[in-house]
Amino acid sequence: MMGRFRLDDEVFAGTVKGDRVIVEQGLYCDTYTLDELETLPPVTPGKIVCVGLNYIDHARELDMELPGCPIIFLKPPSAVIGHRDMIVYPPESRHVDYEAELAVVIGKQCKNVPATHAGDVILGYTCFNDVTARDIQQEDGQWTRAKSFDTFAPVGPFVVMAENVDISNAYIRSRVNGRLRQDSSVDNMIFDIPALIEFISHIMTLEKGDVIATGTPAGVGQLNHGDTVEIDIEGVGTLENEVVKA
Numbered sequence: 001m002m003g004r005f006r007l008d009d010e011v012f013a014g015t016v017k018g019d020r021v022i023v024e025q026g027l028y029c030d031t032y033t034l035d036e037l038e039t040l041p042p043v044t045p046g047k048i049v050c051v052g053l054n055y056i057d058h059a060r061e062l063d064m065e066l067p068g069c070p071i072i073f074l075k076p077p078s079a080v081i082g083h084r085d086m087i088v089y090p091p092e093s094r095h096v097d098y099e100a101e102l103a104v105v106i107g108k109q110c111k112n113v114p115a116t117h118a119g120d121v122i123l124g125y126t127c128f129n130d131v132t133a134r135d136i137q138q139e140d141g142q143w144t145r146a147k148s149f150d151t152f153a154p155v156g157p158f159v160v161m162a163e164n165v166d167i168s169n170a171y172i173r174s175r176v177n178g179r180l181r182q183d184s185s186v187d188n189m190i191f192d193i194p195a196l197i198e199f200i201s202h203i204m205t206l207e208k209g210d211v212i213a214t215g216t217p218a219g220v221g222q223l224n225h226g227d228t229v230e231i232d233i234e235g236v237g238t239l240e241n242e243v244v245k246a
Contacts, residue, residue, distance in 0.1 A: 054215025083157035103128035115194035184217030
């Protein structure tokens with residue numbers, strides 16, 4: 001697993017093995033324990049491409065027809081926070097939701113990638129929470145404001161390299177204050193990851209470090225001040241954030 005960390009004023013990337021972080025320094029390596037370091041978002045994406053309504057169970061709970069092609073939207077990089085950072089509940093909203101998602105991290109610049117070669121451009125996977133001000137989304141009739149507040153894109157805690165995990169039927173779960181809220185599987189996606197990469201890369205150039213958030217399963221629900229929300233994906237990790245009042 002790969003992560004980004006801060007120690008005093010120094011920011012660096014490292015390989016996570018258990019509770020240890022190994023940082024290459026030329027011919028040598030420095031080793032830290034996780035509790036010595038501040039864990040930062042594992043990536044600094046130029047853009048976050050999100051997919052709406054991409055789980056069969058979520059479409060069914062909303063009584064909506066399955067889309068004929070992926071529904072995509074963007075979140076700004078300024079919304080990104082890391083593991084155990086605070087989700088700030090904006091004063092403009094009275095209804096903020098969690099959405100557990102598997103995120104794909106792009107490993108190199110690419111354009112017009114066929115689905116059969118999608119694996120060539122994937123660096124790895126991480127957990128993502130598509131935090132949404134649902135009342136604002138309904139008021140606006142489109143999604144940008146509702147999904148773009150600062151802190152509305154928790155990601156992490158680390159990136160698991162693609163070659164080290166099989167996510168084809170991994171479970172994806174969310175918990176709020178320890179209570180299970182979402183419990184599904186990645187194989188419940190309407191459009192799988194290769195299809196998403198093909199579709200998105202034919203629209204826009206994907207850059208190294210960009211994130212594709214692949215949609216959320218059934219069980220989306222509301223967050224309140226003081227809640228702790230966890231996104232748990234098999235083989236990838238658990239992302240935890242507390243909700244605080246602005």
